[in-house]
Every structure is written in structure tokens, then in C-alpha cells.
Amino acid sequence: MSDSISLGPGREFDVIRDLVRRWGESARGIGDDAAILDVPAGCRLLASTDATVENVHFRDGWLEPDEIGYRAAAAALSDLAAMAATPMAILVAMCVPEKWRQHLAGIAEGIGQASRSFHAPITGGNLTRASELSLTVTVLGYAAHPLGRDGARVGDVVYVTGALGGPGCALDAWVSGRQPSRDHRARFARPSPRIREALWLASHGATAAIDVSDGLLADAGHLAAASAVDVCIELDAIPAMSGASPLVAARSGEEYELVVTMQAPVDEHLFAREFGVPLTRVGVVTAPREHTPRATLRSHGRFVDLPAGHDHFS
Amino acid sequence: MSDSISLGPGREFDVIRDLVRRWGESARGIGDDAAILDVPAGCRLLASTDATVENVHFRDGWLEPDEIGYRAAAAALSDLAAMAATPMAILVAMCVPEKWRQHLAGIAEGIGQASRSFHAPITGGNLTRASELSLTVTVLGYAAHPLGRDGARVGDVVYVTGALGGPGCALDAWVSGRQPSRDHRARFARPSPRIREALWLASHGATAAIDVSDGLLADAGHLAAASAVDVCIELDAIPAMSGASPLVAARSGEEYELVVTMQAPVDEHLFAREFGVPLTRVGVVTAPREHTPRATLRSHGRFVDLPAGHDHFS
Incomplete structure (x- = not known):
């Protein structure tokens, strides 16, 4: 993508110029073949890419254009939060x-809102016609000590941020031809990547983290597999939004909350006061009970089975 | 995208596991929410993203699957070449x-070939279903002194790498229902991002560069606008492939050759021996003749007009 100064004529460039104008201060350094960035000394670079496709991630009528843009950027930024990284750039x-x-x-306005909210300037991109709307957002960030999925150890405490189930309830409503409640819809349309929260957790003894994109149990399973441990979650401890059962909360994907394993319990009230978001202890890390490390769900001392999580290719 | 170790069950993950297996050594560090990379000390980070869409950038039957993958990665890597950057990662x-x-x-195999050819490991990605094939490739690179579009100065000499016109002739043939010649087709299907060539040019006095994606004259125009100079190109000096007229060579897009302005003439024979690719002096940088800096085409002392270049939104 090129900026308002260096661009030649042409309708494609006019469109890009208009987007760059709308983004204002959020668009930086657009105008060369590649964006030029600097990773702070002593820090590592984190990079992730995430696609949002019409009729796969949302359907016509579910979201406003600005929500489509905001959500695409927020979902990508959530991958940086999962690694406790500070965003430095968005390419779209x-x-x-x-x-x-x-x-x-409108779509660009939503991307700009996410850019401003999380201090991640838009430094480049690409615009092409297509027969289907898709937004692929690449995010770049930095961290002195990135948090992986593979650091969970037996005895760690498992926490989750926020209250789950909103996106799952919203999707259920839309698919059933109903309108979701305002709160459920908002959680689907405007997820909050937990950037600042992740930095706090990383500095308070987090050993591993993952963001909830496939569903709490499914993502805890990815973390369990990477760490070669079992992650045991108490069904009744899962923080569920009003209107969402704990089982719905355990399955609901595209939450963009964080599941974090911590060396020791932390002050949940302090966290909630700092960020206005609950932090809830939902389980423990144990040695694998079977050959394959996994996440398990327990209720009143008994294991509970849950249908599989979200799978774009199922 | 996640790796073969840390992934849970699910068909999406099976597909990703298969891709990572095919990529072998080319796939690195896949398995967390974001890839972790290090920019060499003293270097800046370069980032660019580029989309390839079915029926926009190619049509059914034009390319083999491995060519689609290779071309998508090569086109993105070309943006790093344009900045004289060394590739460090591909996200797809x-x-x-x-x-x-x-x-x-097959598509993944082509991406892997480009990854190996240009020493750019595949460090992350995203896989989703859609109704239309699209590949969005993000490339990350580094450079101590990135080459921009805005450094051309009056008196600089203008060079272009390679021989132009192949992709334009191939497209003309396909659109007219003919089969392109093998050479023309190869230039469309397997472009060569000029990564090593760009490093050589940067170390031999290059002041500005851009890759030929919209067409030589159009891209020289972007460079002219960014540098606030005129770029005057001699039509008859343009290196054209056999079967391509100089005018076709001046317009042909998606070449992924480089247009470079140099402080002084360089040894074209040395360049050709080193890289097996011609380097041709095609013009000079002059002060803007009119209010708007631009690229102009001359033949036998007279200006030649050329229809506008490639524009996805025209």
C-alpha cells in the first residue's frame, strides 16, 4: 500500500489514499514496498497472520462494516496478547x-479503531478486488520474554480472563434465525484482545498462555499438548456470561480471552480493579493421566465430555 | 498455524500438520500464536503483505498449483528485494x-520452493475455507540501510534488471484464448524476486528502487513521485524478451524485476556474470518538467505516450 505523497494516478490508488486519510495518525510510513520498523533493543519480534472471510467468520447482516474491520484486527492482535507481546504494527x-x-x-474505520485502541499503527497492506470479502491482518509485536504455549508445569494454576459464552450464544441465535442479546452480540462484534492484561499476567508469574479462539476447552487442549501436561478445568468455575451455561462457555470460540497458567495464585481482585475485567481461577495443571496430554473438564469430581470445538475444515 | 507437536485433534489441524510435514526444514517455529523472530543487531525490520486471488491474479487453467504457491510467495518477496532487504520469514x-x-x-509445495530458494523460512500462517482461492503472503526481512523509493536524485542513472514483457505477452495470449510461449509463460508463472541482485545494487550506489509490479513505466512513475523527480526512460533501451515489443515491455506488469536509480554507471557485465541476469541502463533522472513529477518515455528524442498501467480497481 502506498501513501498520499508517493502514489501515482489510478482508481486503486485513489481508494488507498482515501483509506490512509481516514486512518490519519494511525497510518504510518505507508508508501514504500515494505514498511520499515524497529524492534526495541533486547526484545524479540513476534509475528502472526489471521484471515477473516465472509460467510466463514460472519454472515451478511450480522455485523456492521466497522465491526468487521475492528473484529478482524482485534482477532489478529489477540495472538500477540497470547504471547504477552506489545503490538508495534498492523498490515492489512x-x-x-x-x-x-x-x-x-466503514471497514477501514473499524481497523483504525482497533489500531488506535491498541497503539498498533497501520504500516502497510494490500487492496485487491475479489468475489468474496476477506481481510487478512498481520500483526507485529515485540517482547523481551515471549510467553509460549509450552511452559505450563504440573502444579500451575489455570486462569481465564473475562466472561465466556457471548460469541457462542450470539452465533447460536443468528444461526437459529433469532437476534442475539445486545451483550452477546457485542462480545462477538467487538472482542477485546487482552494486550495489557497479558503483560500484567506475564509479569506476575504466567508460565504459558493461549487465546480462546477455538473454545476454552479446545484451546486449553492445545496448551496441554504443547506443554505435555493435562489441564484440568472445573466446569462450574468457568466464568459464563449471563444467558450462557458453563458448557456453552467451555465451547464458545472466538472469545479472544486468555487462558493462562500461573506458577502460583494471583490477586484476582487487583487484576479486576486494574483492567475492569474478571480474572477467574478455573483449574490446575496435572501430570498426563493418559498417553496423550489433554484438557479435561470436571464437575463435582467427575469428568464431563464435551463435543469437539471449532474447526473450519470440519 | 500450529505445528505437529502442539496441535490438538481436528481436520483443520490434520491439514496443517500435512503442510508442515511437506515444508520440512522450511517450516520453522510453527506452533505458537505468533512466530518468534530476531532482527540482527544494527538492522531494521521490513514487512510487507501481498494477496494473490483466483480470477484476479490468474485464472483457472493458467497455472499449476505449485506455480500458484511459488508465484504468491515470490511476488511478496519481491517487495523485500525492492528495499534491498534480506528475507527472514514468510507467513502465509x-x-x-x-x-x-x-x-x-501442490500450492504448499510451491510456497516451500520459494521459501528454500530465498532462504525465507515459513514461520506461521492461517488456513480457512472460502468460496474463492486466495493466498496472502506476508514477508519479513531486515536491512541495515533499507532502500526506499524516495532517494532518486537529478543526474542518477536508471537501470532495470532482467528482460521485460514476458508476463504481459503471456496474459495477452491467455486472454485471447491462445497458449503463451514457454518462455513468456515461465516469466509469469515463476518470477524471480531479485533479492541477491538488490543487495549488490544497494552496495554499488543505488539511491532508490521499486519492483516492477504495475509495469516499468507505472512503477518508475511511483518512484518519480516519491523522489520528486522525473524519470526519463528511453523506449528503445528497454530490455524486451523475444516476442515482446518495447511498448509491451514498458507496460508489462507482475515482472518482479527491479527499477533502480544509481549515483553513477555500474559494470553491467559484472552484474550479468554474477547473477546470470542482465542489468540494463534505460534512462536518467531529471528535474521535473511539469508541476507533477512523473516517469516519461522517449524514443528518438520525442516523448511517447503509453496507456495507463495495471489497476485492480479500474
């Missing part, structure tokens, strides 16, 4: 069908 | 319709 590749052209400014 | 977001599923391994 937009594939835009003719019928979506009129909404491009 | 794949949106794959059901009918393309059987070709996914």
Missing part, C-alpha cells in the same frame, strides 16, 4: 468484492 | 475452497 490485506466497495470506508 | 494465509482442497499440497 483486503480482498473486496464490488458490492462491498461502498462499505470499505 | 490460505483461503481455500472445497474444489481447491485437492491442490493444497
